[in-house]
Amino acid sequence: MESRAHRFRRNIAEALANPVLQANLSKAKGKFVEKRAQAIQELDDFEATREAAREIRDRVLANLDLWLETFEANARARGATVLWAKDGNEVSRLVVEIAKRHGVKKVVKSKSMLSEEAGLNQALLAAGIEPVETDLGEYILQINGYEPPSHIIAPVVHKSLDEIADLFARTHRTPRKTEIAALTREARQVLREHFLTAEMGVTGGNFLIAETGSVALVTNEGNGRMVTTLPRVHVAITGIEKIVPTLEDLSTLMRLLPRSATGQSISNYVSVLTGTKNPAELDGPEHLYFILVDNGRTRLLGSDYQPMLRCIRCGACMNHCPVYQTIGGQAYGWVYPGPMGSVLTPLLLGLEKAHDLPYAATLCNQCGVVCPVKIPLPELLRNLREEADKRRLRPWRERLALRAWAWIALRPSLYALASRLLVRYLAWLAEGRGGISVLAAAPGWTMGRNFPAPEGETFRTRYRMRKRGP
Amino acid sequence: MRVGLLVTCLVDLMRPRIGFAALELLEAAGCTVIVPEQQTCCGQPAWNNGDRANAARLAKKLITEFEGCEYLVAPSGSCADHVRHGYPRILADEPTWQARAQALAAKTHELADFLVRIACLQKMPGNFAGRITYHDSCSGLRGLGVKEQPRALLQKLPALELVEMRGAEECCGFGGTFSVKFGAVSAAIAERKCHQAQALGVDAIVGGDLGCLLNIEGKLRRMGDAQTKVMHFAEVLTAKD
Numbered sequence: 134m135e136s137r138a139h140r141f142r143r144n145i146a147e148a149l150a151n152p153v154l155q156a157n158l159s160k161a162k163g164k165f166v167e168k169r170a171q172a173i174q175e176l177d178d179f180e181a182t183r184e185a186a187r188e189i190r191d192r193v194l195a196n197l198d199l200w201l202e203t204f205e206a207n208a209r210a211r212g213a214t215v216l217w218a219k220d221g222n223e224v225s226r227l228v229v230e231i232a233k234r235h236g237v238k239k240v241v242k243s244k245s246m247l248s249e250e251a252g253l254n255q256a257l258l259a260a261g262i263e264p265v266e267t268d269l270g271e272y273i274l275q276i277n278g279y280e281p282p283s284h285i286i287a288p289v290v291h292k293s294l295d296e297i298a299d300l301f302a303r304t305h306r307t308p309r310k311t312e313i314a315a316l317t318r319e320a321r322q323v324l325r326e327h328f329l330t331a332e333m334g335v336t337g338g339n340f341l342i343a344e345t346g347s348v349a350l351v352t353n354e355g356n357g358r359m360v361t362t363l364p365r366v367h368v369a370i371t372g373i374e375k376i377v378p379t380l381e382d383l384s385t386l387m388r389l390l391p392r393s394a395t396g397q398s399i400s401n402y403v404s405v406l407t408g409t410k411n412p413a414e415l416d417g418p419e420h421l422y423f424i425l426v427d428n429g430r431t432r433l434l435g436s437d438y439q440p441m442l443r444c445i446r447c448g449a450c451m452n453h454c455p456v457y458q459t460i461g462g463q464a465y466g467w468v469y470p471g472p473m474g475s476v477l478t479p480l481l482l483g484l485e486k487a488h489d490l491p492y493a494a495t496l497c498n499q500c501g502v503v504c505p506v507k508i509p510l511p512e513l514l515r516n517l518r519e520e521a522d523k524r525r526l527r528p529w530r531e532r533l534a535l536r537a538w539a540w541i542a543l544r545p546s547l548y549a550l551a552s553r554l555l556v557r558y559l560a561w562l563a564e565g566r567g568g569i570s571v572l573a574a575a576p577g578w579t580m581g582r583n584f585p586a587p588e589g590e591t592f593r594t595r596y597r598m599r600k601r602g603p
Numbered sequence: 604m605r606v607g608l609l610v611t612c613l614v615d616l617m618r619p620r621i622g623f624a625a626l627e628l629l630e631a632a633g634c635t636v637i638v639p640e641q642q643t644c645c646g647q648p649a650w651n652n653g654d655r656a657n658a659a660r661l662a663k664k665l666i667t668e669f670e671g672c673e674y675l676v677a678p679s680g681s682c683a684d685h686v687r688h689g690y691p692r693i694l695a696d697e698p699t700w701q702a703r704a705q706a707l708a709a710k711t712h713e714l715a716d717f718l719v720r721i722a723c724l725q726k727m728p729g730n731f732a733g734r735i736t737y738h739d740s741c742s743g744l745r746g747l748g749v750k751e752q753p754r755a756l757l758q759k760l761p762a763l764e765l766v767e768m769r770g771a772e773e774c775c776g777f778g779g780t781f782s783v784k785f786g787a788v789s790a791a792i793a794e795r796k797c798h799q800a801q802a803l804g805v806d807a808i809v810g811g812d813l814g815c816l817l818n819i820e821g822k823l824r825r826m827g828d829a830q831t832k833v834m835h836f837a838e839v840l841t842a843k844d
Contacts, residue, residue, distance in 0.1 A: 495776060496779075515651060543657075575783045578783050580790065582818070593640070
């Protein structure tokens, strides 16, 4: 997927100026938050479960190469083919090759963020193969001209029912419906035909289980099962970090994933798929391929950013992020929005291409406390800021202002003088009105709010006067 | 108890009365308060903007000024959190300084936390009357566990009614330099906070961090609300009619 992260500021301005988006965002806000809070209550000891999950993920990352080899051997023993992709282009090339090898004309897809990283739909189209998204949200985006998703688990959370009703009537040439059930039924009818005629299914993978060579899919709509059982060929594409050692580890993580994501105790479907169809089985694919993708992930191993690879893609960080709640997911410009996206996008694409993202956070740590695998997201964002500063990626004015302020703050007498003058200047600007409505030195502040007037003298000055006595 | 008061740069600049209120409360709790004259800023803006070198210089300066005190107390969860958790990390590469940072961190407290848990202040100097709601600032809440402490103090005022707003623990959108760099987003977040408080019809929104309070006050006034007051809890606890 082509990145628009470098034009983040423009994306933000557009998002804030879009009244439909703003209305949809404020409607969506809170739903995820409340449901998660309730679901967490069901666990006897959320913090202990979280700690166990973190430990599992760290254990894997400490020896990722070994776990990947274990997975590869076990998957092969069950008849699967394991392929490795360095980047998105390689993913697309491999998928197209597999499709051609098996004479595939149509591919049904279950949700896969990795295929978004790779821009797989475009590659399939270019090769004359029809991709059909079967996750309802992804399907809506596809028929809306391959619109990018705005959330990693709820890709159309930015859309209203009305917009979707219009889109369905226009695309399917059917009478307009506004009932969710009727819209879903319509999508199901359209998709059923595709499930039955596609020769290949493409999915992501929530987890890869090393001891069995299986892939686990966590879904709610059932499309994942259709995609992996009806077509002759199944291709599962995941990042190399998605490994868990055992099925028992999987069950620990599954206590947290649906609860953190949608506030469900468990998702409607949890599929653990192992190997190709054997002669005694009635369904399942004849050919199973795993494409395990790096796309920048190995660079994070052993770095300060390794904890980011623990991520299990639940979306809790974005659901709880005040910035995400205000601008929506598409503004972040690439596949992953919100706090995890603001860390991952610069790391995978290059900080120079997305150096505004780490600054787009108040560092409120709401993301850090809800993360089910304890990724210290604010700390990683701060690290990226340090790197951006060191590499001089930030505007020189910003760097200069920061340095000048620090230089003064290190010199108490100068600081006392400068702050006294600043306070007088601000008080003069406010002219007894209680606030300043346009502050030339900080237009960003006064664009949307007043700058309250200072009291008039610094604490330092008044404290000294008081000590001297009246 | 010899307490060093970290006034904080924002209070020094914008709201000296919060500094004096903190002083009054600490003295009411029986503390001997020292206000190191050379203090400027804890250096959090440098740290949060990726300027580690200056963050370290300012950290060392503050450590030198306050390490002689029995406690460091700040009327700000954000600054106290920075000293408590930021300093040892910033100075991680310099063992001697890190040890000094850790020693200071161990005796650093946010004002309400200190008054409730260490100084055990029982009687409030003020007699504020009115209906208020409390905004939990992020660093104090999630960094230092400041939640019940300011409420416990406020509820000792007999004529004060505390009502909780929805989303009290959500960020107000301030975020230090974020509020200037992404002003429109910051103000939009602040607007949600203001609506939550206004829905309760309170006389004042009260908090423990001046950054948040200036953000909320600026937004309220821009929204045309000249009525709802925005106050630091130290001001409320010392207010007299």
